[in-house]
Amino acid sequence: MIELNELSFTYENSREGVSQLRRINLHVKKGELILLAGKSGCGKTTLTRVLNGLCPQFYPGKLTGNYRLDGQDALKMPVHQLGTMAGSVFQDPRSQFFATNTTDEIALGMENIPLERTVIHERVKTVCAQMNIARLLDRRIFPLSSGEKQLLAIASVCAMEPKVIVMDEPSANLDSNAMVRLGILLYRLKEAGHTIVLSEHRFHYVRDSFDRLVLMENGELSTIYSHDEALKLSEDQLTGMGLRPFDAPAFQVGGAFQSEPDDTLQVSEISCMLDGRQILDEISFSARSGKILAIAGPNGAGKSTLCRTITGLYRAMGTVQIDGEYLKRKQRTRNSFFVQQDSDYQLYAPTVLDEFFIGKKETSSLKEDALGRLREMGMDEFQNRHPASLSGGQKQRLLLTIAAASRKNLLVFDEPTSGLDGYNMRLTVKLFKQLAREGRCILLITHDMDLIAEAADCVIYIEQGTLRYCRNIMRKI
Numbered sequence: 001m002i003e004l005n006e007l008s009f010t011y012e013n014s015r016e017g018v019s020q021l022r023r024i025n026l027h028v029k030k031g032e033l034i035l036l037a038g039k040s041g042c043g044k045t046t047l048t049r050v051l052n053g054l055c056p057q058f059y060p061g062k063l064t065g066n067y068r069l070d071g072q073d074a075l076k077m078p079v080h081q082l083g084t085m086a087g088s089v090f091q092d093p094r095s096q097f098f099a100t101n102t103t104d105e106i107a108l109g110m111e112n113i114p115l116e117r118t119v120i121h122e123r124v125k126t127v128c129a130q131m132n133i134a135r136l137l138d139r140r141i142f143p144l145s146s147g148e149k150q151l152l153a154i155a156s157v158c159a160m161e162p163k164v165i166v167m168d169e170p171s172a173n174l175d176s177n178a179m180v181r182l183g184i185l186l187y188r189l190k191e192a193g194h195t196i197v198l199s200e201h202r203f204h205y206v207r208d209s210f211d212r213l214v215l216m217e218n219g220e221l222s223t224i225y226s227h228d229e230a231l232k233l234s235e236d237q238l239t240g241m242g243l244r245p246f247d248a249p250a251f252q253v254g255g256a257f258q259s260e261p262d263d264t265l266q267v268s269e270i271s272c273m274l275d276g277r278q279i280l281d282e283i284s285f286s287a288r289s290g291k292i293l294a295i296a297g298p299n300g301a302g303k304s305t306l307c308r309t310i311t312g313l314y315r316a317m318g319t320v321q322i323d324g325e326y327l328k329r330k331q332r333t334r335n336s337f338f339v340q341q342d343s344d345y346q347l348y349a350p351t352v353l354d355e356f357f358i359g360k361k362e363t364s365s366l367k368e369d370a371l372g373r374l375r376e377m378g379m380d381e382f383q384n385r386h387p388a389s390l391s392g393g394q395k396q397r398l399l400l401t402i403a404a405a406s407r408k409n410l411l412v413f414d415e416p417t418s419g420l421d422g423y424n425m426r427l428t429v430k431l432f433k434q435l436a437r438e439g440r441c442i443l444l445i446t447h448d449m450d451l452i453a454e455a456a457d458c459v460i461y462i463e464q465g466t467l468r469y470c471r472n473i474m475r476k477i
Contacts, residue, residue: 001164001195002028002051004173007065009046009055019048022219023431024065028197030163033209035230036199038216039242040393044199047090047216051197053082064154070163083112087162091169091392091419092342093146093153094458102139102152109160123159130185131155131178143275146341146415147173147299147447158185164195169392171202173341175298175447179205201421202450204248207231215241235240242423245314249453253471257458259286261326265410270318272302272307272465279305280316280465289409292432292442294456294473302465303445304341307412309441311338320409336410338404341418345396347387351377353386355402373401379428392419400428412443413433417451429455 007024014020020043021299028034036044049055056063057079067074069085077085087109089097099105103124110120128134133151141149150173157165171179183205190196190209200208213230215223225233231246238245257425259266263286272280279302287293309316312332319326322335340346349355356370374380377397382390385397395418403411417425425448436442446452452459452473460470 001030001032001070002197003066003068007067008465009050011046011055012060012061012062014061016064017062020061021050021220023083023220026214026221026224027083028195030140030195031190031193033186033196033198035203035206035210035213036197036216037201037203037213037243037421038222039423040397040419041391042216043170043219044159044216046219048088048168048197048199051164051166052088053077053079054088078080080112084160085162086164086166087157087160089150089153089157089165089167089170091150091172092344094342096153096156097141097149100141102141102144103137105141105152106156107157107406109156113160118367123161127155127159127185130188131181140275143277145173145300145304147175147178148321150174151178151299154182154185158189159181161194163187164197166197166199168199168200169201169419170207171200173299173415173447176449177445178299183209193272196220197420201244201419201425202466203246207246216241239422239426242421244422244425244450245396249449251453253450253459256474257285257460257470257472261286263288264323265310265443266319267310267320268307268319270316270320272309272314272316274305274314278465280309282318283462283465283467284318285460285467285470286439287443289439289441290436291457292436292444292455294449294452294459295443295445296344296452296459297462299447301462303462304414306462307338307414307443307445311336311412312447313338335405335408336412338412339387339399339409339414339416340402341414343392343399344388346399347395350386351384352390353383355398356405370403374398374406377401378424393421393424396420397428398426398430404431407472409439410443411441412445414445415447416444417446417448425450426454 004024004026008019009021010019021292025231038044040361053060059248074082097105099108106124107120131151134149186196186206187209211227213225214221265287268284269282270280296305296394308314312329319333349358350405373378374383379397400416417428432442439462456473458472
């Protein structure tokens with residue numbers, strides 16, 4: 001189905017002419033599910049863009065070598081023809097939406113093929129039932145959570161039933177149940193004969209259904225493992241390759257987290273309405289310095305809204321105390337640092353290093369601290385790069401270092417490991433623990449069970465805008 005021979009690609013104006021893909025040779029059979037893995041920035045996203053025709057037709061650059069799709073020369077295909085054969089789910093689902101209504105978005109691709117109206121209705125109904133997202137139909141797209149947007153993007157592509165489905169980090173913002181349903185959907189599509197290329201850092205939801213693990217390093221294919229060979233890799237071997245384990249982590253929670261009067265953060269009866277819907281309903285909890293609190297719950301539960309309220313970005317009923325003082329919205333914004341899910345919203349400077357000096361006077365001590373923080377996260381080599389040229393995972397790590405350098409006592413991170421491989425996830429855990437030892441109060445909104453198991457001291461669970469429980473994490477099993 002897919003034949004890549006001596007394929008190389010270099011983005012236009014790439015620094016020093018460095019190629020993002022170098023001599024890629026890969027053949028994928030019809031009905032195969034290929035796991036594409038490797039450290040952030042290794043070229044996975046660029047390879048998916050070649051497969052769906054975005055490189056070089058929308059991302060200009062020099063492409064050499066051969067790419068055949070179902071026996072045809074894909075490099076000579078019009079992009080609209082290639083788009084019907086190879087459907088794509090992007091790392092950032094916002095970048096592939098064309099409608100404002102969810103049902104219209106799922107139907108749009110099928111209308112452009114075009115399919116009969118009755119077929120479109122039936123496919124929308126079927127894919128929504130398979131993914132359990134009927135609740136998202138006939139909704140405005142913009143107020144949806146990032147996870148709900150990701151589910152919508154997946155549904156819109158799968159409903160078209162293309163021969164090849166290319167997915168770039170589709171599980172990044174999905175809760176555990178949604179991830180399991182995605183795994184089931186991919187298995188059904190594979191059994192129906194669809195070829196799937198899955199660029200992913202989390203493997204456990206396709207543990208039993210993938211055919212080969214393709215490992216990339218510095219723009220090249222370094223190793224290809226069969227399914228059985230990949231599952232025989234030890235935890236130490238996977239760690240050495242910068243990958244996450246194939247098994248989901250297991251840990252125990254137990255013992256209610258007891259609030260203390262001197263806790264750094266005191267949140268009392270927070271309620272919030274957005275877009276005519278009740279998002280949060282009288283949520284109260286506390287968090288303390290030197291501890292890492294994970295905020296978990298299904299997609300659309302209100303986790304991001306809660307943290308935007310705490311940090312003063314949203315208006316809401318209720319009160320927030322930081323260090324024993326009741327603070328208004330603007331005061332909370334000044335006393336906290338919130339790293340959002342969408343990193344592009346928080347990067348403004350012309351270089352990576354300049355991001356640390358926004359709103360500050362550049363001094364030698366500040367520059368030294370910034371370079372030290374970048375070095376800790378393996379980002380110092382990018383100090384003179386424009387932030388927009390970084391990969392999704394690299395942008396995440398940049399914002400983590402900026403937050404660490406801010407000296408704010410309350411740090412809030414929304415899905416901080418959504419685009420991170422195993423190696424950089426572990427670097428991030430190390431950074432969080434270091435910040436906690438410095439006495440910072442850290443909140444992590446996350447669906448990443450690896451992150452919760454490795455980093456969190458306690459967890460609160462939110463469902464349908466209501467706090468269900470607050471527990472200590474006892475130990476990893």
